[in-house]
Amino acid sequence: xxxxxxxxxxxxxxxxxxxxxxxxxxxxxxxxxxxxxxxxxxxxxxxxxxxxxxxxxxxxxxxxxxxxxxxxxxxxxxxxxxxxxxxxxxxxxxxxxxxxxxxxxxxxxxxxxxxxxxxxxxxxxxxxxxxxxxxxxxxxxxxxxxxxxxxxxxxxxxxxxxxxxxxxxxxxxxxxxxxxxxxxxxxxxxxxxxx
Numbered sequence: 001x002x003x004x005x006x007x008x009x010x011x012x013x014x015x016x017x018x019x020x021x022x023x024x025x026x027x028x029x030x031x032x033x034x035x036x037x038x039x040x041x042x043x044x045x046x047x048x049x050x051x052x053x054x055x056x057x058x059x060x061x062x063x064x065x066x067x068x069x070x071x072x073x074x075x076x077x078x079x080x081x082x083x084x085x086x087x088x089x090x091x092x093x094x095x096x097x098x099x100x101x102x103x104x105x106x107x108x109x110x111x112x113x114x115x116x117x118x119x120x121x122x123x124x125x126x127x128x129x130x131x132x133x134x135x136x137x138x139x140x141x142x143x144x145x146x147x148x149x150x151x152x153x154x155x156x157x158x159x160x161x162x163x164x165x166x167x168x169x170x171x172x173x174x175x176x177x178x179x180x181x182x183x184x185x186x187x188x189x190x191x192x193x194x195x
Contacts, residue, residue, distance in 0.1 A: 001188045004068055006044040011061030013095060019064050020104060025072040026187050027100060030113030031121055032078030035143045035174065039113055040065070040075055042174035043184055050075045060092070062099045071188065074099070074107070080123045101134055109137045109187060116145045116171075119156045120163050128164065139168045139186055146173040 012018045019025075028036050037050035044067055063075040076099060077092045100110065110131055114120055120128075131138050142160060145153055153171075160169060168186060172179035 001184055003044045003046075003184075006046050006049050006065060006067050008049065009064040009066050009072070011063045012099070013061050014098075018062075018099075018102070018105075019072065023066070023070060023072055024108040025064075025074050025105065027074045027076060027107045027110045028113065029076045029096065029100070029110060029127065030078060030143075031115070031123060032081035034078060034113045034115050036075055036078060036113055038174035039111075039141060039143055039172060039183075040073055042177065042180050043187070044073070060095070062095065067188075076100070079127070080121065097130075100131070100136070107136065109139060111139050111141055111183070111187065113141045113143050113172075114160060116142050116148045116153055116156055119159050125163055139170065139183070140164050141170050141172045141179070141183060143172045143174070145171045145178060146176045 009019065010017065028040055030036050040050040041047060044065070049065060050063065060077055062077075065073045065075065067073055076096050079092055079096060080089065081092075099105070100107070112124070112128060112131070114124055128138070140160065142157065148156065157169075157171075170179045170183050170186065172183065174180075
């Protein structure tokens with residue numbers, strides 16, 4: 001699929017500015033510094049569409065990007081950043097859960113991003129189980145595979161497989177363009193089947 005347009009629409013934090021216009025929404029979720037912004041930018045072929053930062057917890061809204069005028073990619077804040085206060089972390093989780101489990105929204109797919117070096121954290125597993133319990137359509141992206149030696153990656157992938165069950169798992173590197181075409185196919189084929 002060719003990406004012909006990708007624009008930032010707005011950041012949402014509560015119901016009054018939440019986008020609900022029947023355009024399909026694909027949510028990207030993961031722990032802080034897992035590389036969500038880099039995955040989104042590489043997926044849509046834009047260098048700085050989603051903002052990334054070396055400061056954990058930089059994203060504090062559900063950021064909506066309109067792709068090809070027919071799909072929203074929603075970049076959610078990263079959870080679990082160690083330097084944030086407990087109240088900050090709880091606020092981030094409330095925002096994520098407000099969007100993901102909103103009674104008036106249905107995400108067509110949720111992309112859960114894991115770190116190839118770290119593997120699934122306890123919070124990743126907890127988030128995955130909550131998504132499963134809510135019946136969400138989930139794809140797992142194992143990001144930064146280019147930063148890990150093959151032997152270490154194989155061990156991490158075995159652990160991930162044991163945790164994620166039957167969900168699609170895509171090995172990914174924004175820098176080396178590994179997995180970009182596959183993720184694009186999985187994400188946008190879902191949307192095109194609906195339209």
